[in-house]
Amino acid sequence: MSGHHPARSRRATERKGDVRERAILDTCEALLAQKGYDAMTVGDIAQGAGITRGALYFYFGSKQEVVTALVARTVEHLWERSRATAQADEPRQAIAAAMQRTVELWNEHGLVMRTAIDLSLTVPEIGELWSHTADLFIAAITAVLERAGVEAGTEPEQASAMARALCWMIERTFYHASQESRENLQEASSTCEHIWLISAGLIT
Amino acid sequence: MSGHHPARSRRATERKGDVRERAILDTCEALLAQKGYDAMTVGDIAQGAGITRGALYFYFGSKQEVVTALVARTVEHLWERSRATAQADEPRQAIAAAMQRTVELWNEHGLVMRTAIDLSLTVPEIGELWSHTADLFIAAITAVLERAGVEAGTEPEQASAMARALCWMIERTFYHASQESRENLQEASSTCEHIWLISAGLIT
DNA sequence: ATTAAATTCGACGCCGTGTAGACTCTCCAG
DNA sequence: CTGGAGAGTCTACACGGCGTCGAATTTAAT
Structure with missing residues (x-):
């Protein structure tokens, strides 16, 4: 539905972070199926999402927060x-x-x-x-x-x-x-x- | 169930260890009510039972084993x-x-x-x-x-x-x-x- | 009394969490 | 084109809990 409104409708919704966030959640779901909550570490999630632990903590404050979001x-x-x-x-x-x-x-x-x-x-x-x-x-x-x-x-x-x-x-x-x-x-x-x-x- | 754990009763008489074992289980139950499983540490249980962590591991192989016994x-x-x-x-x-x-x-x-x-x-x-x-x-x-x-x-x-x-x-x-x-x-x-x-x- | 078993302790190594600070990238204003 | 703000990323570190080790001490049997 992109009309011809000039500079208004950029890709305002697709931030890089949103993609990452979804990747993190998807990875979390996969790992949950595979190893269970306790065995799943933050490092695992980060690795699965293609980032490092430090980067993950930019998106979520803790392991619990990731799962809560999921x-x-x-x-x-x-x-x-x-x-x-x-x-x-x-x-x-x-x-x-x-x-x-x-x-x-x-x-x-x-x-x-x-x-x-x-x-x-x-x-x-x-x-x-x-x-x-x-x-x-x-x-x-x-x-x-x-x-x-x-x-x-x-x-x-x-x-x-x-x-x-x-x-x-x-x-x-x-x-x-x-x-x-x-x-x-x-x-x-x-x-x-x-x-x-x-x-x-x-x-x- | 599994394994060969030290404090297995050979005699029917009251061993010192049996008393301790019960104390550990009782303390575990109390702490479970008070803090919940995750927050409860092995140190807490040992302290409550009046022994040190090291001593507790003589009776049980792990935190999970304690609670399993309970x-x-x-x-x-x-x-x-x-x-x-x-x-x-x-x-x-x-x-x-x-x-x-x-x-x-x-x-x-x-x-x-x-x-x-x-x-x-x-x-x-x-x-x-x-x-x-x-x-x-x-x-x-x-x-x-x-x-x-x-x-x-x-x-x-x-x-x-x-x-x-x-x-x-x-x-x-x-x-x-x-x-x-x-x-x-x-x-x-x-x-x-x-x-x-x-x-x-x-x-x- | 001697000796073996039972029991206790303190210290160590490992692993996972969460935090800190520096670094890179992107994009936009000037 | 440039420089700076903010998003995004990294490495390194401190903390705390778990489980192990070996040495020291107490208890029980001979």
Whole structure:
């Protein structure tokens, strides 16, 4: 869409640093898959990104900050996709759609999501990010349960509390399944969907 | 497990080392509660136990080994208590009893159980210990589900797979609740029990 | 009492983090 | 074209934690 506005639209957005930053994050993701968080050193990341440790510290203040940025980038993607998914009216369809979406998300970003969960304790900012994400999912599950006829409220047997438990069930089940294989992920999804449907009173 | 560690009991009588070993584990547990795993240094543990770093390495080969031993001690306690609990015939009672027991376990050992879960990834031996523990619980849940009429089998909607998902739900829900308060733990228990009952087809 | 095993200690080397300061490159104003 | 500001990069260093070593000391068995 470059019109003919003179000197206004230079490549104002493509700074050299932005490219490097992405390279660092990409390398970090690759190394995370390959060696895990603890074994991955700042030197490794820098080397993978084609710079030295000193240069990396120009972009990020610490190893934790790098990983936090990576999680933030991924989580933002999650939010975006969640927003984009249309909410079906029919609870059964909504549940099926949600589980399908969840499978895709874990297939695509399982690694980063797992590390986000693992680091939630030790890195407060990541914990913040992840708990916010969980809250979104809990709210969505709550809405579906209520639409399916589960009594609204926060008491142990009402929609909100049940949604929270179901969310943790899904998180943990996918967490483990995504370490294994795609087939496991699909089976895990079926199981979670089944329990969700039962909990909503949609099947016996 | 592995290796030949010096302080292996040859005599049944109280060795000085056994006392020290317990002191180390107790200190480790206290520090874990106070500073968390990463912030806790080997020097801290040694100091708390009234010895020097060098002396600690006589008992344990590494920081990870200390915490592994602590987890092993706690987990052994879990198994013991699980074995001691009589299995009720009536599914409803069995479920209620299991949840009650779970609340007690988390109240008493929540901290160590949480760190065991957190370190399952990075310390393979702890992962082994915990996954074995989880398998015990999954087997117990499976048995209850089958006795309540859920079809046996490992397919996504049969007892075994459902038990696994329920186990993860309980683990994760208690994990979070035990970070908050005892009240939360009790409410979490009610919610999990409710979902378990529904999944077993015992209530609608 | 002698001797071997058990236990403790202080000091050392290694590795990873984060910081400091100097150097290079790019781009734009004068 | 030039010189300077700021982005980007480098090497070198200080700090701290982990795990090891060997020597010193205590305990237990003969």
